[in-house]
Amino acid sequence: MAGPGDTSAGCVAARGVDGRPAHAAALRFYWGPMDCGKSTMALQMNYNHSRQGRRGLVTTRIDRSLGPQVTTRIGLAHEAIEVTDALDLRTLVRDAWADGVRVDYLICDEASFYSVEHVEQMADLVDSYDVDVYAFGLATDFRSCLFPAAQRLFELADSVARIQVEVLCWCGREGLLNARVAGGRIVREGEQVVIGDTVDDADVRYQVLCRRHHRSGDLGPRATACAGSAA
Ligand SMILES: [Zn+2]
Secondary structure, eight states, X not given: OOOTTOOTTOOOOOXXXXXXXXXXXOEXXXXXXXXXXXXXXXXXXXXXXHHTTOOEXXXXXXXXXXXXEEEOTTSOEEEOXXXXXXXXXXXXXXXXXXXXXXXXXXXXXXXXXXXXXXXXXXXXXXXXXXXXXEEEEOSBOTTSOBOHXXXXXXXXXXXXXXXXXXXXXXXXXXXXXXXEEETTEEEOSSXXXXXXXXXXXXXXXXXXXXXXXXXXXXXXXXXXXXXXXXX
């Protein structure tokens, strides 16, 4: 597999007379806890770019619908390409181009569930193919530790932005961290990715907490009544 510096398969970006790239593609990472509107923003961005005549692909991994689409908690949905470990994002774009499909950008939803190699491929798409990549995802897992792909995005992205839709902890403070809840208690050990259910009495669910209550494990007075659904 090609490394981050391998440009052998890439196309050289079109250049102006001064030698600078005519279009400076960028890798951008938008992050926040669950329920902060990441997928909504991803679809809005796709809509805005398509309105301007640009064409892109939408990818996702482990969407809450568990199907090849991006779904949002406020009811929007868009078909998407499921990212597997075997999928090379550069091949995805090259194959689309070979089929005559224009690809100006990629919208990568749930990017924290991608592999680190996928993030290297995103950087390659920007640097060698002149394709914009907009990645959306969680920064940290249920233990408040960075996902490997999120860490790589923080390291490589041209810009990183915390999504500014505030999610509140039960105490009213800003929600920052996703807690995994099982049997009514906060869980601190286990697999990094476990899909939570949407029903209140699910075996595993997720709840956004402020740092103070994530650290203390206090799920609040309505701990058994309010359920989250995302990994
Ligand atoms: Zn709190």
